[in-house]
Amino acid sequence: MTAIELEGLSKSYGNTRSPALDGVDLSIHDGEFVVLLGPSGCGKSTTLRMIAGLEQPSSGVIRFDGQVVNDLPGRERRVGMVFQNYALYPHMTVEENLSFGLRSRGETKAKTAERVAEVLAMLGLGQQGKRRPRELSGGQRQRVALGRALVGRPSVFLMDEPLSNLDANLREQMRMEIARLHSEHGITTVYVTHDQVEALTLADRIVVMDSGKVRQVATPRELYLGPSDTFVARFIGSPGMNLLRVPLGMLEGPEHAASPVTVPAGLVPRLRGCGGGEAVIGVRPENLHLDDSSNGVGLNCRVALVEQLGTHLQVHLTLGAPLEDMALVAKVPVGRDLRRGEIVTLSFRESDIHLFDTTTGLRLAERPHEAADRSFALAGRGGAASPKQMGEVGEAC
Ligand SMILES: Nc1ncnc2c1ncn2[C@@H]1O[C@H](COP(=O)(O)OP(=O)(O)OP(=O)(O)O)[C@@H](O)[C@H]1O
Ligand SMILES: [Mg+2]
Structure with missing residues (x-):
């Protein structure tokens, strides 16, 4: 597993007046489940995409286990990423969606099949392997997306609003699934949401963000009992x-x-x-x-x-x-x-x-x-x- 450190991380897109991310410092411990929480546009996805290597910081440093990874391509960072819209290949079966990454990394057919079967079983998708995404329910699709992120044994799990396309019951079920996966595998996880219930129930620590800055980093309990400013006080609680x-x-x-x-x-x-x-x-x-x-x-x-x-x-x-x-x-x-x-x-x-x-x-x-x-x-x-x-x-x- 991997500890992640962000130091003075900033990002400006083009000529926009204010930066999307503005000098963020954050230490994520090995095996920790950290949730980035904040209103729309506060810079959550930007932060996650820079950790994944999908976006380059304008300034600042990202370290994995103490090593600077700014120049390391995303595919070499051993991160698994899950997005809100599943991002599955529609023409591939579930098994093919899961196999694709492993095969293109040069894994043998037999080893790939073994690992894919293991992950499908882990997510209760053993019967769905031959189906295509359109033949699955929203919850099953999101499970496949989780599986695809897990199959390569990532040392960092990054999730960007993975449950927002699901209805309330499914969201709750998948939330428990994600919590179970984390407690069983202990993969360092950074999870983006603007839903405070998800944040409060899943996180070891929550990072409350606003306008590209970090307002407070604390456990759910600390945030509730001791908000560091009026923004956090109003943002946490319902x-x-x-x-x-x-x-x-x-x-x-x-x-x-x-x-x-x-x-x-x-x-x-x-x-x-x-x-x-x-x-x-x-x-x-x-x-x-x-x-x-x-x-x-x-x-x-x-x-x-x-x-x-x-x-x-x-x-x-x-x-x-x-x-x-x-x-x-x-x-x-x-x-x-x-x-x-x-x-x-x-x-x-x-x-x-x-x-x-x-x-x-x-x-x-x-x-x-x-x-x-x-x-x-x-x-x-x-x-x-x-x-x-x-x-x-x-x-x-
Ligand atoms: N590719 C881009 N080009 C220009 N501006 C961008 C780009 N991506 C994000 N931004 C801007 O950067 C800021 C932060 O965006 P970001 O997507 O990180 O927010 P977010 O917290 O994930 O919001 P949401 O909850 O709506 O997903 C926003 O003002 C957004 O408009
Ligand atoms: Mg976002």
Whole structure:
């Protein structure tokens, strides 16, 4: 197997103003399953194609096990690649599709047949060898594509959105198949997707990319619990984190007495580190709790929309005066009977708060796990806060 290192990797296509990839540094361990995740156009496929040797970097270095491979042709890098559209030869049978690469490398007929039979069995395609791609289902075709990448015993497995042409059930099945293949064979794998469920379930580590740059490299758990900036906070999670831009005056100092927002005293020193006299407070939708308005604590919110998602309800909320422009999303259990227009009370735990710098968008500090049991409420005291400022939050962060 192979460790891969990218150092200062950049790629510009023609005369385009901004590079497709801009100084990416990344170390992928031997046998690791790394997922490149990010919005369309952020440079995922470009990165993968450069690792495969299908594209030349404009600058930077690619190393396999410490050896620079920039000038090594793709076919000599021992990579197996799987694409979204399968890229099978339509006029060849499944067996021929799998044999082709081995035969053109000079492998004997007998050895090729043996290896092809082994891979077909490994992927549950033993009965499909004589068929052509058009006679197969989408899932079977993608299995053949996986087989074709595996048959040459690659030391690196590269996959570019391999499941996006499949329906939801098949995607889940193939996801498990890919996870099984990786755990059995331990081939270093770089997998591109913009589907965070795939990323979170498959990856040892996820590389979150945006506009040709790496935003964060972390395990799925670390990404969820400690997003390094507001982009990652919003990108990970479904829906992403609620981000509220809150003037510091609402949280401490003389204005605080009349502010509709209260925070526990322990948070105040962390908030002073924020730039621009404001803090960005982030709370995940699943960490917002809706209590009865009858208990009299917390800020009144109005239910703007309730989406029934089977496993849970997704509740869109707007805050009451003086914060009527502020919107949040909460995920709550299905049992809850909520109606549009209903007034509910919002609260969340201090340990579920994420803080970001308003200017840079960067995470401010670790979360205070020791304060896990203390509650934080947006307390409905009314007063001096500017609803406009709070209202701009969602858009601005
Ligand atoms: N051959 C090319 N010529 C010119 N520009 C290109 C070429 N390939 C990619 N680009 C540009 O480079 C940027 C990154 O493209 P890339 O295909 O790597 O994105 P991606 O993250 O894989 O997106 P998607 O999720 O849509 O597949 C985009 O702005 C794209 O338009
Ligand atoms: Mg792509």
